[in-house]
Amino acid sequence: MFNNLSRIVLGLSLILIVVLIISANNFYEPANKVYKPEDEEHKENEDAIKEGKEDNSKAQNSEDELNDNLEERDTSGTEEITKPQEKKPEIEYVLYDGIIENIFFHPLIAYTDKAFDDDNRKNHMDAWFITVDEFEKILHSLYENDYILINMDMAYKIKEENGRKIFESSPFALPKGKKPLVISIDDLNYYEYMKKNGTIHKLILDENDNIAEFTQFEGQEPIISYNKSIINILESFIETHEDFSFKGARGIIALTGYNGIFGYDTSKQSSPTYKKDLATATKIADKLKSMGWLFASHGYSHLDAREASYDSLAWDCHRWDTHVRQLTGPTNIYIYPFGASLKSSDSKYEILIDYGFDVFMGIGRQTPIYVRRNSIYTNRLPIDGYCLKGRYGDVSRFFNTEEIIDNSRPNSN
Secondary structure, eight states: OHHHHHHHHHHHHHHHHHHHHHHHHHHTOOTTOOOOOHHHHHHHHHHHHHTTOOOHHHHHHHHHHHHHHHHHSOOTTHHHHHSOOOOOOOOOEEEEOSOOEEEEEOSOBSOHHHHSSSSTTHHHHHHHOOBHHHHHHHHHHHHHTTEEEOOGGGGEEEEEETTEEEEEEOOEEEETTOEEEEEEEEOTTOOHHHHHTTSOSEEEEOTTSOEEEEEOOTTSOOEEESSSSHHHHHHHHHHHOGGGBSTTOOOEEEEOOTTOSTTSOTTOTTSTTHHHHHHHHHHHHHHHHHHTOEEEEOOSSOOOTTTSOHHHHHHHHHHHHHHTHHHHOOOOEEEOGGGOOOOTTSHHHHHHHHTTOOEEEOOOSSOOEEEOSSOEEEOOEEOSHHHHTTTTOOOTTTOOHHHHOOTTSTTOO
């Protein structure tokens, strides 16, 4: 009986040992293997995706989306960010003590077929005007010859003595190698004969408040352009040649008044559009000033100051002051019509001084500045058809006339 009991105890002991061994193996599983309920595992995967720890398939999908976004994104500025910007060379300035060149133009011939047809104005347009193509070539040549636009007030300073303005010469600095240039436009009024013979018809402001050109020939649709006036052509040129303008200089616009300004009927109070034209012309003048343009009187009726009587010149100044200066704002520049300048000893000269003019410009091949006690005077060289055909002598310091002249001109070949 004992033997049987011993066998039973031994068998149970063996069974207990086996159970303990199996339990021990289950208890010592690796510590990094942790089981979680299914919903908790799913939540951690979502958190991992948010943290950028998603599995390979989800990472690939995210990368594809990123690439798609990069393709759609504007990367035009990427190169500027990733590459170091080139440092612009420092500009060296030197004092300039030479002549300030001073040239002027009339409004451009925009439509050569109108200017050089066989009417009675053909020779007039050929003599006193240049074409759009010629002006564009002239600008490039001036730039290549190292000219730079300046405002002439750089060349003098004004002080006061006993309540009167006193003018003195003043040295000024320019970028080394550059030569100063002043330009002006006479008669930017667009007289009736000009409109019929190839110029644009008026300046306008477009919907973006930019200067545009308006032309409408009889029986034809209106033409809106941006490349047929000195204003817009020069502006475009400076956009691509910033060093052609010193400190934002542009030029001088010399206006009469008897036929309105900028193509508007600002001289006829009886016109049904008179008030509207005044308002529009004023806005255009303000826009031009904001661009850097200056204004000058060219006399109300383009009067020859030498030939005019004292009273006639006084009346002419009064009318310009009343009808044009109110649109352009103050100016101290008087550009003599026909270049007919007055001596400072002439009593008529005092009329101009009394109306606030003390910077005077005439016409001549050379353009030194003469400093008088209470004013300054300089000549301007006309750039027109006569100039391109050699009437004013050698102008090779500016351009080669043979390279400039438009083949559409009469007898240009």
